Amino acid sequence: MSLVGPEVHTPTLLYLDGVSVSFDGFKAIDGLSLVVDETELRCVIGPNGAGKTTMMDIITGRTRPDTGRVEYADGVDLTRCDESEIANLGIGRKFQKPTVFEHHTVDDNLELALAGRRSVAASLRFALGPEDRDRIDELLATVNLRGLRHRLAGTLSHGQKQWLEIGMLLAQRPRLLLVDEPVAGMTAQETERTAELLVGLATDHAVVVVEHDMEFVRSIARKVTVLHQGRVLAEGPMSVIQDDPLVNAVYLGE
Amino acid sequence: MLQSTNGRARTARAPGSDDSRGKHPTMKRTLARARSMPVIRNALRHAAAIALVTGAGVAGANAQETIKVGVLHSLSGTMAISETTLKDTVLMLVEEQNKRGGLLGKKLEAVVVDPASNWPLFAEKARELLEARKVAVVFGCWTSVSRKSVLPVFEELNGLLFYPVQYEGEESSKNVFYTGAAPNQQAIPAVDYLMSEEGGAVKRWVLAGTDYVYPRTTNKILENYLAAKGVAEADIMINYTPFGHSDWQTIVAEIKKFGSEGKKTAVVSTINGDANVPFYKELGNQGIAAQDIPVVAFSVGEEELSGIDTGPLVGHLAAWNYFMSVDSQENASFIEAWHAFIKDEKRVSNDPMEAHYIGFNMWVKAVEKAGTTDVDAVRSAMYGVSVPNLTGGIATMFTNHHLSKPVLIGEIQADGQFDVVWETPGTVIGDAWTDYLPESSQILADWMPPVSCGNFNVKTAQCSGQNY
Amino acid sequence: MNHIIRHRHRRWLVRGLLGCVLALVGPILGATETRADFEAALAGLDARDFADKLRAIAEVARSGDPRSETVLAAMLDGRLAVTRAGGRLVVLPAEHGDAVDVRSGAPVPGLGARQTSRVRINNRLRGVLRDAIASLRLASPDRVVRLDAARALVGGVDASSLGTLRDALEAEGDAEVRGVLEVALAMAEARSDDVDTRLAAVRAMAGSLRPEVRGLLREMGDEERESDPRVRSAARDALDAIEAEVALYGHLSSLYFGVSLGSVLLLAAVGLAITFGVMGVINMAHGEMVMLGAYTTYVVQTLLPDALEISLLVALPLAFLVAGLVGVLMERGIIRHLYGRPLETLLATFGVSLVLQQTVRTVFSPLNRSVSTPQWMSGALEINPVLAFTYNRLYIIAFSIMVLLALVVLLRRTRFGLEMRAVTQNRAMASAMGIRTSRVDAMTFGLGCGIAGLAGVALSQLTNVGPNMGQAYIVDSFMVVVFGGVGNLLGTFVGAMTLGIVSKLLEPATGTVLAKILVLVSIIVFIQRRPRGLFALSGRAAEA
């Protein structure tokens, strides 16, 4: 296990220890351990079926691990929480396929994601306050969608949807962002902007990015974790990983 | 479609015409106004109102005025299986009456609506027939619940309903004539027959029925009746199944077991419609023959048998007031007319058809006697009206709104017909309130003065539960 | 009565033989007075009063005349008639051929229903006739006939015929027939005044499962009916032993009923398992496909009235084709446009089901249609007097399992099955590999509907054939598929059998309606616990 001295630099935000899960006898995750610090940009790479998405599912409570521990912040056991609790703990997730609410406007999408009380009664009485409006304006600026705020999300381009989703992620005020293939289907220019955005976010958030696009990973990565067959194959700075023969054999070399 | 030929606009009813109605205050008011208004405005008003609800296809501006006969039988949904035939029967009777020159010098006109086996829709359609289509009389309903559903409507609007199906009794409405059998005209004679030496001297009874009000009431009556005849409680087995029950294995096995304890056993079946076919098939397959455990059914007639392979059923029984196989002049000509009308030599006739035949002829006779189709006048004229039934006897309407009928027991034959093996010596008068239920035995129905009540309690001398 | 029908063909053969034997024996006995008795008694068969007929039957049976059995059998079958002109007693042919004069034995050509009037009988006469015929047949050379005759005699023997019975027992070589005769004899002797005879009778009856025996033993155990305490206790012991055995067979029967109900559910649901499970299409018109299959059976029987025995075999492929074709049309016309919108499919197919119902109502009338059961499916396989497996249900159980196996083979071992699975798993990929996905869709849906058509043929043997029949099965079939786990044929099988058996085990205790409600509610609760059913796929595939 390669614990990078959690107490020393920045405190640990997320800690996976010996997590395993299998579907119909197939081990999707097999004794996976992972540590993410409070402010960090971590890239997770690996071939198809390596367990990247399943790992995200476990962190966000969509899938329950068969064995192992998943700890968050001040020792919260994530395996005991359900999805919405985990979200409210400050873990936000952007899905692989952009999932925005297509029948809502861009504004409404952001409004739904705004941090705040999530109860039924509260939502029935909810009215948008001035602070909320400011926050939405701010987010719109961040993800560059200000001019499209009244458009239905379903009418946005693919890249715009990706950004909207990132905007929604930010609206939740998360401490940990899980970002699944953020640049898939983006133009070069969009990709570049996304890279800037993520790097910027990592200064005061923990960001975990799962990505296939090695170019993109190279452009943002500080530290890379390589998954293979549900376990960590290698972990370290991009330069080291690039030269790892094992990694090359299973992944990069392809 | 019959009623669509009636054209687009509205019949202008001449002031003081026959169908002026009677005592109901609202109706009286209505009529007072109706008489005093110009024909054209009348037509306009109705056209507007009717177009709003029923589209354009109501009532015709026929040059010749007609008397409208409402037909309220389900043509779709689960009850269509039984009721469609009755609709056709009324259409045939109307056609025949018109061939004979109509009634009171006018043609009869059937107004057919489809309550689609939906009970609230029955009430809506009844209201439409009476209020919007202005029919003089309605022939309709099959299930008890449909009758219960339309009853308040007929009572409110002072309509006239002829109800042609055997039923549980416990009712006598001023506005309904019950031309089917009451329990004492079907169930009790059937049990009497089975208890006789001739019927096999049955000692042990299975009362099997579909779980609804007719079997429940009939079986309650039979239970009390059998107890009065000295049958022990242990010798009666009661079983209820849901509508359309199709898996009879367990129940037939239980009946077989119940019947194998040394005493002659019979099944009294009030099983309804669709559930009968699988029931009889299972009986046949589990080897229960009629001579071992006969089944006497109150809801299985020729029409139901036409959907069953009757080979294995030979010898099982049914109790009715009419069988198609009865040898009489009236029956022969009725069947001939029916086959000609329906254009199918294979169609059978059955008991509820006879009930409509009797009811229709009684109504015609009563209208002729009263000289009007006014409901109150016709009702008074109905009492004591006698018309030939199809089994060679005479049916008379009594003041409790029930008929006198012969009771026949028939055995199922391989050709789907019944052989009459027993019949009551004379006719039996329908009893609205049975003598075999404690609460009911105190009640009497008589619509003639001085009682003039369908639910007169002889103990308290009160007329309870009337809606007028 | 069913075994009588079943053995009708055999009986004809036997009757011929018997006729020969008696024709040889008759002259030797040479009793002219029997002939006179017989002919005198014949007149009474057509008496107005049933009581007179009863006496006449007894006289005919006693006369010993070789013709008596033929006459009585014809009377039981309702084929004994009197000519309207002349009042001659004749036996009408069972199907084709000429009527035969009873007295002369000569054929009387040209007699139809209009020229004769049938001799009417009722249930009481049927019972008496059956016993009379049975006693006449105890001398038959065919052991099957003798066995039937002996069985018919159990419980119906009175003191007057004890002697005949003893003689028959003496002459009987077959063990099974002897066993039955002994019980019949014991039942008669149980009414003896002699205590020892009664005791012996009880011993002889012990172990017999015949219902009449139980009735008699119950009487003999009753203080009011039986004076001797030894007989009483022997009777009670015998009865207890028998009852225990009966109870055991009762459980077996319940199990059989459950399996049988399960097989019906399986047949109704397995087509749904294809359309719903494999394609994800909610076909609310599935029940109407069953109905089409059943109506196909009806049409086949109507068109081929002389081929009843093979009508079902003819109907099977036709029903499959008819329902399958309607299914393909539905898929091409409607469902194709609604893929990925299961709720819309549900509504559209429901509309189709209404239209199909009303169409059938218009074409075939709203009345139920009569579908006959071939001989080979009638009656029951009698293991003993308290345990019998009805043939129609045995065949249907076998048929349902065959259909299931055929389907498994089709899915796993054929090119079409392979393509079907490929399309289910990854439409785009399958299409890229050159599979004509739209054709596969249509065929798959057609297959599901075709199987429903097959179910219709089977159900026509159990229940109504009418416009509403499909409705009766739709909720149940969906329950089976959902309970078993969608997309899993094994699940459908286990689901159907579980529901069938559980319903049938509950039924005696709770009654039918409550059993059904309980089963429904438990499925609703079960689905909350395991939303994907009994045999659920888990993991990512299930969440897609």
Added chain:
Amino acid sequence: MSESPVHGSGGPGRSPTAAVLGVALVVVSVVGVLNQAVGESSALHVPTYVVTLLGKYACYALLAVALDLVWGYLGILSLGHGAFFALGGYAMGMHLMREIGPRGVYGHPVLPDFMVFLDWKTLPWYWHGFDSFAFALVMVVLVPAALAFVFGWLAFRSRVTGVYLSIMTQALTYALMLAFFRNEMGFGGNNGLTDFKDVLGLDLQSDATRVGLFVCSTMALAAGYLLARGIVRSRLGRVVTAIRDGEGRVRSLGYRPERYKLFVFTVSAAMAGVAGALYVPQVGIINPGEFAPLSSIELVVWVAVGGRGTLHGAALGAVLVNYAKTWLTGTYPEVWLFALGAMFVVVTLVLPRGIVGLAATTRAAWARRVTGASRAPGEVVP
């Protein structure tokens, strides 16, 4: 899933409450006045028959609005909403039965007639309290809501969705139908509850009462519409439609979709119950047929025809389909089932957004045509 003009920043209709209530009041007073005050000789007179029919349609429309709330906005196709309607109806029916008191045909002081002749000796416990109108009113709302709550709590918690949920709701109403058919249940079995005499001392057969019931139904429809509208236009409405379009995503935003679903489902069931309660005194009968799966599916088609996802569309659909039913079953009886069946197919295939959607599309096309006319010939329309 069709697009729905759900909410609204920028949507039309700023102050709907007054408008809707206004329309309802106008309808009510026009019909009422035309029935009661305008003489029958007038061309404008509305017969009581029509008033009753309109009252029934109003109940159906309320039921359709309730269903649209869960189907159009929450994405749950409930095939069991007839059950909630029927339960509300039974609660009201029980009160009406108790109100008959000793005026039944057997003159029994307490027991309804059907209990007397089936030899019941005492009133079952669950019939107590229904002699009070207020108690019955509470039950009208509470019983369907409680059933919806329990069913929904179980189903939504274990994430039963889509067609599974639809089939489960169908099984629910089917099981209830079987249960209410049983005479042992004490709800009158197949005949149900009938032969009502009066409500709150007012004769149910009098014209004035009928008009009164019609007024109540119309006002209930207006109130139900406003309530539903309030819900769908609140943030809750946005969450709910978001759940319809992506439940997993909503959950990952930290909401608990099951609670939202449960809330809307329960509210909808209560609305259906109110509709049933108003329906029963107007048609004069309530029986287990209302629980039949067929009735619930028929109700779905009302909403589909009108246009799901728009509350006024649902109400409109209910009125139109039922009007068609009234007309066809009276005029072309053989055609009704064909028409109903065809309606299912046509609506799903070519009118996924119903009549309201069609109207919107036509309006848009018309607008294009008008503007397009000014374009130069040959110009390419994007």
